[in-house]
Amino acid sequence: MTDKTASLTAEPVSAADGRRLESRAPTPWELRQIEAAPKSKNRIAADRAICTLPLIIAVIVVAQYKMTPNLNDAATTNLYTGFILLMTSLVLIKYIRSFFSKTSFERLLERAPLYSVGFLLFALYDYATLKTGILPLPYFPWPDRILNGIYEDRVLLLDCVKNSLILLFSGYFAGASIGLFTGLSAGLSRRVRYWVLPLVQVLGPIPSTTWLPIILIVAASLFGGSVFLIALGVWYPLTMTSMQGVLNIPKANFEAARILGASKARLLFRVALPAAMPNIFQGLTQGMSVACTALMVAEMMGVESGLGWYINWQRGWAEFAKMYGAVIVICVTFSIVNFLLSFIKRRVLRWQEGYWN
Amino acid sequence: MTARAGHISIKDVTKIFARTDLNATLVALESVSMEIEPTEFVSIVGTSGCGKSTLLRIIAGLETVTFGQAYCDGEPISGTNPKRGLVFQEHSLFPWLSVRDNIAFGLRAAGKFKSLAGLVDKLISLVGLSEFANSYPHQLSGGMRQRVSLARAIAVSPDVLLLDEPLGALDSFTRMNMQDELLKLWHEHKNTMILITHDVDEAIYLSQRIYIMSPRPGRIAGEIPLRMSYPRNRSSSEFVNVRNEILRKLDFAKEEQVEYNL
Numbered sequence: 001m002t003d004k005t006a007s008l009t010a011e012p013v014s015a016a017d018g019r020r021l022e023s024r025a026p027t028p029w030e031l032r033q034i035e036a037a038p039k040s041k042n043r044i045a046a047d048r049a050i051c052t053l054p055l056i057i058a059v060i061v062v063a064q065y066k067m068t069p070n071l072n073d074a075a076t077t078n079l080y081t082g083f084i085l086l087m088t089s090l091v092l093i094k095y096i097r098s099f100f101s102k103t104s105f106e107r108l109l110e111r112a113p114l115y116s117v118g119f120l121l122f123a124l125y126d127y128a129t130l131k132t133g134i135l136p137l138p139y140f141p142w143p144d145r146i147l148n149g150i151y152e153d154r155v156l157l158l159d160c161v162k163n164s165l166i167l168l169f170s171g172y173f174a175g176a177s178i179g180l181f182t183g184l185s186a187g188l189s190r191r192v193r194y195w196v197l198p199l200v201q202v203l204g205p206i207p208s209t210t211w212l213p214i215i216l217i218v219a220a221s222l223f224g225g226s227v228f229l230i231a232l233g234v235w236y237p238l239t240m241t242s243m244q245g246v247l248n249i250p251k252a253n254f255e256a257a258r259i260l261g262a263s264k265a266r267l268l269f270r271v272a273l274p275a276a277m278p279n280i281f282q283g284l285t286q287g288m289s290v291a292c293t294a295l296m297v298a299e300m301m302g303v304e305s306g307l308g309w310y311i312n313w314q315r316g317w318a319e320f321a322k323m324y325g326a327v328i329v330i331c332v333t334f335s336i337v338n339f340l341l342s343f344i345k346r347r348v349l350r351w352q353e354g355y356w357n
Numbered sequence: 358m359t360a361r362a363g364h365i366s367i368k369d370v371t372k373i374f375a376r377t378d379l380n381a382t383l384v385a386l387e388s389v390s391m392e393i394e395p396t397e398f399v400s401i402v403g404t405s406g407c408g409k410s411t412l413l414r415i416i417a418g419l420e421t422v423t424f425g426q427a428y429c430d431g432e433p434i435s436g437t438n439p440k441r442g443l444v445f446q447e448h449s450l451f452p453w454l455s456v457r458d459n460i461a462f463g464l465r466a467a468g469k470f471k472s473l474a475g476l477v478d479k480l481i482s483l484v485g486l487s488e489f490a491n492s493y494p495h496q497l498s499g500g501m502r503q504r505v506s507l508a509r510a511i512a513v514s515p516d517v518l519l520l521d522e523p524l525g526a527l528d529s530f531t532r533m534n535m536q537d538e539l540l541k542l543w544h545e546h547k548n549t550m551i552l553i554t555h556d557v558d559e560a561i562y563l564s565q566r567i568y569i570m571s572p573r574p575g576r577i578a579g580e581i582p583l584r585m586s587y588p589r590n591r592s593s594s595e596f597v598n599v600r601n602e603i604l605r606k607l608d609f610a611k612e613e614q615v616e617y618n619l
Contacts, residue, residue: 250448252445252448252449253449253451255419255443255445255449256443256445256449256450256451257451257462257466258419258437259417259419259437259439259441259442259443259510260439260442260462260463260466260509260510260513261437261438261439261463261466261467261513262462262466263466266466270462271451274451274453274454275451275452275453277453350493351452351453351454351455351493351495352452352495
């Protein structure tokens with residue numbers, strides 16, 4: 001505690017130009033330093049050890065992979081080693097930066113246990129498959145095999161990612177814009193609500209993938225049918241959330257806008273739409289998860305391209321490594337999509353209380 | 358008809374609400390009449406539930422009358438008009454807009470984009486929020502928020518500014534500061550001010566004329582002209598006398614209401 005007060009009062013007095021620190025507010029970083037309880041020597045050493053742990057485990061992962069004998073002398077490549085070393089070097093960069101920046105150190109300290117467990121899981125899985133066969137082939141290929149599967153089919157996989165994303169976003173944007181339109185107008189107009197609400201209540205509970213067998217027969221093009229399927233799945237949550245969003249807007253907001261001379265269009269686009277944004281984003285997030293499910297089902301059952309098709313096709317060849325590879329690619333793709341969505345959400349909703357904390 | 362705009366005339370207005378909890382109606386205002394001249398500062402005081410907010414909302418054009426008619430500059434009032442600005446008690450700023458954009462809302466609605474930037478900056482510094490121009494409402498204190506509400510309302514230079522207990526949610530120090538700012542704004546803009554308040558001192562400090570309303574049904578119970586010069590001394594004998602007179606009338610209004618019910 002004495003350290004804290006000293007650092008604030010002693011410095012300005014000793015400053016040569018007689019400048020006082022109190023004359024300006026501390027930056028957020030300085031504030032955290034001032035308010036944080038001082039750490040003991042042991043605590044600092046323990047924190048440093050936690051930060052080093054992922055690197056140590058990474059070394060163990062590589063050592064185990066390269067140095068211990070494989071079951072049945074299975075042939076392996078250096079792709080897995082390269083992958084682990086790439087991951088390790090990313091952690092290493094953070095590790096080096098943590099020596100120069102306190103913020104980086106704190107951030108790494110928070111993440112280090114997660115990285116450690118991640119590397120540890122790689123080591124355990126490699127041990128259970130490649131080294132001992134506790135988890136047997138062909139159902140459980142070792143990581144090196146999965147990575148090689150992805151590498152072999154990289155051109156095809158990239159094409160699949162492209163096709164999946166085109167289908168996903170065609171359906172998503174169509175469903176989201178129609179859902180937004182129905183939801184907003186139902187929220188604003190009692191008459192629209194009278195007709196739209198029963199429709200939504202009947203169609204809403206039916207999972208959109210239920211329609212797939214019918215669409216497979218009726219739709220002129222499978223792509224168009226799948227776009228419709230995904231759009232239908234997104235339309236429902238977006239209609240509900242945007243309608244609820246408009247109904248939740250305090251009356252005072254509309255009244256204030258009317259008093260200031262806002263036209264009908266301005267009330268819709270400058271009041272109802274932004275005020276309902278928190279709800280709309282809730283619908284967009286829900287809709288995205290529905291859309292991803294519908295996409296996979298559509299691709300597995302009918303559409304002859306995309307990641308869902310790829311995984312099903314590899315099943316036909318009993319290529320388990322490539323199926324796992326496809327799962328990883330799907331995970332990465334959808335994670336990026338969701339990250340982008342939440343990034344946009346943060347930007348749009350930065351006016352909301354709590355977003356700065 | 359005077360040359361200046363901002364004349365409000367209420368003629369025999371009755372407003373009846375349908376009650377949602379019972380299958381019944383409620384008389385909020387009964388045969389209310391008043392004349393408010395351009396550039397006049399008028400206050401309406403009364404206990405809560407006396408219909409004073411309803412009266413203000415009728416002048417704003419947010420409520421329709423049941424009987425009678427309200428006029429602004431000789432025209433019957435129907436619907437809202439930027440000529441009649443309204444400052445709500447609280448929670449009426451647009452939370453998704455920054456201070457600057459909140460104040461600019463009315464100007465944008467009127468299509469005045471040319472003069473916008475300069476005028477908005479002037480208003481922001483007028484209400485002393487230059488440092489917070491880009492902050493969002495939830496980042497401001499209650500007093501700051503009401504300053505923004507005021508600036509937003511006067512940005513479109515209304516002929517009549519309706520104030521619905523704009524200082525009701527503020528602490529007494531902020532309140533007194535804001536009262537002086539209201540007077541400053543009034544002297545600068547020379548518009549008609551109609552203030553609703555249940556703070557008798559506030560009404561006496563600010564206005565040239567005070568209407569006293571009695572509740573259930575809302576009626577005008579009295580009218581007091583004030584001829585004291587500005588700025589007014591809250592502890593002068595004249596001030597205290599007027600306060601006593603108003604309190605007496607408010608009390609009387611209450612007794613009368615009891616008799617009326619019996």
